[in-house]
Ligand SMILES: NC(=O)C1=CN([C@@H]2O[C@H](COP(=O)(O)OP(=O)(O)OC[C@H]3O[C@@H](n4cnc5c(N)ncnc54)[C@H](OP(=O)(O)O)[C@@H]3O)[C@@H](O)[C@H]2O)C=CC1
């Protein structure tokens with residue numbers, strides 16, 4: 001089994017370190033300590049870059065800690081496990097989970113949420129559950145973990161509750177996307193909203209998350225699925241993933257018309273469900289106010305900067321609209337990932353279609369730049385193919 005040579009020893013490998021907010025990542029050698037009790041060391045094979053990595057790197061995340069190893073949409077192979085780990089073993093193919101599932105805490109046992117309380121407090125501080133880091137650079141400086149995953153490293157250490165073993169026949173270079181974007185959007189539609197046949201849906205923001213909401217709404221046979229995006233390049237993707245309409249609020253409104261008025265006009269009074277997949281708090285308000293009076297529900301998925309607040313007239317809620325949120329699509333990673341992978345293998349869940357760019361790991365900073373171009377959904381980075389760093 002792999003891991004025999006390195007088990008119990010520190011591993012020197014390449015990682016992309018975020019030293020400072022707003023600066024490119026530094027690709028360099030780091031040292032990854034062996035896993036302690038209830039921890040798992042993973043050889044990360046593939047990771048993608050999610051908008052949230054860029055959000056934290058930009059410096060507006062109140063939990064952002066530097067220097068750190070970002071990345072949370074990754075898949076790999078277990079190299080070794082610490083004492084007491086029974087859920088995975090060396091050689092297992094795994095996906096890292098930023099939403100842990102301990103199956104024991106009040107949250108996990110509630111049956112009401114996928115949020116888990118077991119490691120969230122230390123995860124938010126950039127450390128392992130025992131309060132320390134497994135990463136240091138060659139100068140001996142400690143590097144923080146990120147979202148309990150830190151997949152921008154050839155090796156990472158995660159809590160055993162933050163990893164799920166998966167069907168080894170599923171390609172890691174594709175299923176890494178189930179570590180965040182695809183699962184988040186799809187789950188928000190089919191679990192959090194529980195969209196039903198005939199429902200009308202509007203999705204604000206056509207990135208991987210928004211397009212995954214669209215594919216969930218399509219699978220549920222929503223009658224109308226409207227993508228709202230400021231970039232016309234998203235129109236083609238909208239069609240491909242199952243939207244029935246595309247609206248660009250910068251170009252498709254009549255003089256003096258708001259996007260809320262346009263959507264209400266298009267849907268005879270408003271939508272059954274709307275989703276914010278932009279992280280823009282003004283868009284979140286529009287999404288709520290475009291909901292149908294009496295029952296429309298708006299779901300916030302997008303992540304907004306520290307200090308940002310949402311607002312609306314309370315009358316919007318008094319008159320029956322519901323405002324809620326969704327993390328990781330409401331999906332419990334350890335219990336429900338196998339089902340998503342099965343759906344992907346059967347061709348029911350699109351995953352490969354989101355991979356618009358592939359790059360060697362050493363070109364990770366270009367993957368961040370790609371995020372801002374209209375045609376890029378996800379860039380998948382290959383961590384293990386040998387590349388020179390200088
Ligand atoms: N709650 C959760 O569990 C998760 C939340 N997220 C969050 O979800 C959001 C989406 O992530 P992701 O899909 O990766 O991001 P992307 O950046 O790929 O997608 C966002 C899309 O929204 C568009 N957009 C920006 N502003 C507006 C606007 N005013 N109106 C309409 N569309 C707009 C963007 O256009 P353009 O490219 O031109 O700017 C882009 O197409 C992010 O905020 C991310 O942090 C992500 C994963 C999990």
Ligand SMILES: N[C@@H](CCC(=O)N[C@@H](CSC=O)C(=O)NCC(=O)O)C(=O)O
Nearest residue numbers: 050052061062063064180303304327328
């Ligand atoms: N540290 C951030 C938290 C932002 C946030 O809401 N994260 C999402 C996942 S975003 C993935 O790409 C989430 O799952 N939140 C629930 C959680 O427990 O963190 C901030 O404080 O803004």
Ligand SMILES: [Zn+2]
Nearest residue numbers: 050052180181
């Ligand atoms: Zn993400």
Ligand SMILES: [Zn+2]
Nearest residue numbers: 102105108116
């Ligand atoms: Zn739990």
